[in-house]
Amino acid sequence: MTYVNTVFTDGPLEVQVLEFASYISKLKGEPEDAGPFIKETNALLKENKLEQVFQTFVAATSILLDAPEKEFEAIYNLLIAILKSASPETYPALINNSIKALVHDEHDKAIQKLKVLQNLYNTLEYSSPLRYDVFVAILDIATKNDEIETILPQLPRLDTWVKEWSISTEQVRELYLTVSNKLKEAGEIKRSHDFLLKYLATYTSSDDLSVAKSAASRAVIEAIQLPEILSFEDLLELDTIQALKNEEVFELLKVFLSGNLKEYKQFVDTNPGAVEKLGLSNEDNTRKIRLLTLASLASEHVASEITYQTIAKALEIEEDEVEMWTIDVIRAHLIEAKVNQVRKTILVNRSTYRTFTMNQWQQLSDKLDGWKQSLADILQVIANAKLIAQHSNVNANVASSSAVVVIEGTGGQEEES
Structure with a gap:
């Protein structure tokens, strides 16, 4: 027809x-x-x-x-x-019912549906809570029809939008978790993880944290899995993550937060089958913990050298593999260093601390005190140099004045020489 x-x-x-x-x-x-x-x-x-x-x-x-x-x-x-x-009383229900009827079959006229929903979104007041419902419908259709690219540019604005919409905390949580799940379905794993953390961050210690337990475990597992995530301190600070204490996944997180290869192997031995049960790869875990172990080792030797032998022992590798691992850690932006193949050492110029505890603050304080003293010594040297230069100028002027000699000639005239 x-x-x-x-x-x-x-x-x-x-x-x-x-x-x-x-x-x-x-x-x-x-x-x-x-x-x-x-x-x-x-x-x-x-x-x-x-x-x-x-x-x-x-x-x-x-x-x-x-x-x-x-x-x-x-x-x-x-x-x-x-x-x-x-009427204002019936309008929200009418719009929501029209959306439900429209998206009942998500795979039919997907592009056209996205257009009309975008039109609907734009006709609503920027502060309208209905924008939340329309956005969820757009997200649902886009992810189910491989059109996720159409909304990716808008996602960074979502934090601002949820404030404008004046929706409830529960709706904010539902939205962030929905976005995370939809992005994961679409293969956008890192973006999905970021929104999962936003969801977990909406909970405080006064909330019922048990409802977010599954999501919290998933966040830890994803953080360990994702190669680009090499810092875990912010994750551990979340109340929802703290609620996982005494569980294997929390113990493993602590190893990746500040532990080394030896501690990771101890965890594996103490908790047989735990890595596989969590859906993780022991091979991938071992690679990441080696990178982190080398980063920690480097942070203890900033502005000094580490021998190949020391690195090989810490990473449990052969010495001829040290350069490869060092390059990988540099590429991960965990350290800045130079390889000395002749001396078989690594000169560390900079290293990223995996955790910044009181020990690191004390080390930073000691370094600042050292720099302060060095600057004071340099300023004193400069001041002394200025005094010496001033004295030299005075002596030179005196010498120049004494060079004027009066000679009485035979004719009674004075000559200057």
Whole structure:
């Protein structure tokens, strides 16, 4: 069934209502201008029962999926324009019901649905809580139809939007967790993990943390799995993560936070099968903990050298593998160092601390005191040099003055030489 050159025009509400009713009637295959749907609409209009008209239209929304693609966006926009006239009390329910009917079959007319939902989103006030519902629908359709790229550029603005929408904490949590799950389905693992952390951060120690236990465990596992995550301190500070204490996943997190290869192997021996049960790879874990072990070793030798032998022992590798691991740690931006193949040493210029505890603060304080004393010594040397230079200038001036000699000539005249 096709309709050609259908035009939807602006006009008074009654004109728009009759135009929409006529289109729905056509989609239903009813007689033109005489079908039951049009008759019902006209009867409700005569009785001034607009709210019932709106409900009737929303109930018929699903049939819009039968509209030709080139008309789909226009007819749905017309519906949005009509529903704007509903009372503030019924408008939210009408919009939500129209969304549900529209996205019932997520795989039909995905591009057209995304367009009309984006139009709907833009017609709503920036502070409208309904934007939350529309965004969730857009996210759902986009991820199920491999159109996730259409919303990725908007995700950085989500934190601002949830404040503008004035939605509840529970809705914020649901949104962040939904976004995380949808991104994971679409293969956007790192972005998914970031939103999972946003979800976990909405909980405080006064909340029921047990409801987020599964998500917290997932966050730890993903952090260990993702090659680009090499810092775990912020993760450990979350109340939802702290609630995992006494569990194997929490103990493993502490190893990756500040432990070394030896401690990781102790964990594996003490908790047989735990790594596999958590869905992790022992091989990948071992690689990451070696990188972190070398980073910790380097932080103890900043501005000094580490021998190949020391590194090989800490990482439990052969000495001829040391350079490869050093390059990997440098590429991960954990350290800055130079390899001396002749001396078989690594000169560490900079290293990133995995945790910054009181010990690190004390080391930093000691270094600052050392620099302060060095600067004071340099300033004293400069001051002494200035005094020496001033004395030298004075002596030079005195010497120049004494060079004027008076000689009495035979003729009684004075000559200067």
